[in-house]
Amino acid sequence: MKNLVEFKHITKRFPGVLALNDINLELKAGEVHVLIGENGAGKSTLMKILSGAYRQDEGELLIDGEAVKRNSPIISSSLGIGMIYQELNLIPELSIVKNIFLGSERKKGIFDDREGMYQEAEKYLQMLHLDIDPNTLVKDLGVGTQQMVEIAKAVSKHSKVLVLDEPTSSLTDSEIRELFSIIRMLKEQGVGMFYISHRLEELYEIGDRVTIMRDGAKVGTYRLDEIRMNEMIEKIAGRKIENLYPRNRIPHGECVLEVKNCSGVGFENVSLKVHAGEIAGLSGLVGAGRTELARAIFGIDGYHSGEILLEGKKVKKNSPREAARAGIGLLPEDRKVQGLALKKNIRENMVVSVLNSLFKNGIVDTKKERTVCGKYVEELQIATPTVEKLAGFLSGGTQQKVVIAKWLMADLKLFIFDEPTRGIDVGAKSEIYRLMDDLVHQGAAVLMISSDLPEVLGMSDRIYVMSQGRITGELDHQEADQKLVLRYAYNQGGQADEER
Incomplete structure (x- = not known):
């Protein structure tokens, strides 16, 4: 098959950083070429050159054997x-059809051909097995459907090359299967795809070749x-990772968190406990109510019934400040929007949770801040030349460590x-898991919400499973397996109990 894209001896430098060093790579027609590597390995930089x-x-x-002398997003799209x-x-406030043709509107004379664009959009949506009105506003769609609209947008431009960056990170299992079926269809049509993902198990299902950076x-390209x-x-990390889930389980201590018969928006009659020295996993499908429970x-x-207790004392409703003062910290799913101030530097992000205790007289001592932050940079192995670096320029794994450092300073329960x-890449994952294990060894309690089943099974001492806003199962780590957790996630726990 012919090469659709060729990178020949590509090098890219930023101030003080060699981002890409002599990269040779090609993408063939009808191929899914997977790019993997730790955050900061150069994958995104290479795709931004494309x-x-x-x-x-x-x-x-x-591209198509012709050297691209000048490039820009407009030229690349053309x-x-x-x-x-x-x-x-x-754009959430616009309809599907307007998003698909934004910037490339079809014309009938001097006016937009609205009917023609509607019919064409309908054709692309049907091609992607989406039974939905093209006039639906994007803000009314689920994340998985929005992902499909992005693909429809690319297909409408007759793209022969697609770059998919972490396309399954927010999708349910059924949405992932649908996406893979669409990728296979596009392959048959000769479309070549660069596919970036940290979920290694899915690469074998959809990929043809993999390049490790x-x-x-x-590092190399392999079938x-x-x-x-x-x-x-091992090739990704440049070292042997003997155990991805480094749990050293210990006897649990006193109950730290107790949720008693809590109901709120997205969850109903939920009860659970998390003890000192324990990682309790909270599993379930996207939309099961896990994040809503964490936010409550x-x-x-808020929540309209039930109680939330920390070490036996009721936690005040609707007050993150009181929750933090009581000893609760939340590392949110969307760290970029909810966990960090991206336009602030590492130092400013780290100390935000402890400003009152760090500077009791109200005077900010930047030198003291740097000293305290430097300790956590070293302890958490945060890859940065200085704590003055803006959070928005950090890799995903490093951003997550900064959020963790912020809460470590607060001495939480x-x-x-x-x-x-x-x-987050596999090397950074291993470090995050080590940190979680260290936290429970220091007497803290951890409630871990995750859609990654191997992660839930590998890290949790006990697993709660949610489905449609309710707890449908509670499993000890010794009895839990992937099939059983999924049955509870699909609210089929009774069948699972009968078969065990």
Whole structure:
């Protein structure tokens, strides 16, 4: 098959950083070429050169065998390159049809051909097995459907190359299966795809070849039927990771968190306990009510019945400040929007939870801040040359560590981790897991919400499963397995009990 894209000796430098070093890579027609590597390995930088957002300092980019002398997002799109980013590039207040044709409206004379665009959008949606009115507003769609609209948008531009960046990070299992079926259909039509993901198990289902990157360099390109997952992990990290889930389980202490018959928006009659020295996993499908429960525990959202107790004392409703003072910290699912101030530096983000205790006289001592933050940078192995670096320029794994450092400073009793490793590379995942294990060894309690079943099974001492806002199962880690958790997640626990 012919090469749709060729990167020849691509090098890219930023001030003080060699982001890409002599990269040679190609994408063939009808191929899914997977790119993997730790955050900061260079995957996104390489794709931004393809999209025209960046220009290489050395080397050559060829599309359909022709060298691209000048590039920009507009030129790249005109050459048949479609980008589908993890942060979806849609306008929520506009309809599906307007999003699909935004910037490339079909015309009938001097006016927009609204009827023609509607019919064309309907055709693309049907092609992607979406039975939905193209006039539906994007804000009224689920995340999975929005992802499909992004693909429809790329298909409408007759893209011959698609870049999918973490496309399954917010999708349910059924939505992932639907996406994979669409990818296979596009492959049959000769579309080539670069596929970036940290979920290694799914790569074997959808990928043809994999290129592993590390520190801006290409480690190697392999056929996926020729490389084992353990070997891939070692090549990604540049070291052997003997145990991805480093749990050293200890006897549990006193009950730290007790949720008693709580009902609120998205959850109903929920009861659970988390003890000192314990990681309690909270599993379930997207939309099961897990995040809504976490937000209620932390006081962001209210609840209309039941009680939430910390060490036997009732936690005040609707007050994150009181929850933090009581000793509860929430590491939210969307760390970029809810966990960090991206335009503030690492130091400012870290100390925000302890300003009152750190500077009791009200005078900010920047030197003292740097000293305290430096300790956590070293302890958590945060990759940064300085604590003055803006949070928005950090990789996903490093951002997560900064959020953790913020709450470590506050000396908490309960840590709520909501999707702690979403979008994080395998090396950083291992470090986050080690930190969680250290926290419970120091006497803290951890409630971990995760859609990653291997993560739930590997890290949890006890697993609660939610479905449609209710707790449908409670399992000890010794009895839990993937099939059983899924049965409870689909509210089929009774059948599971009968079969055990």
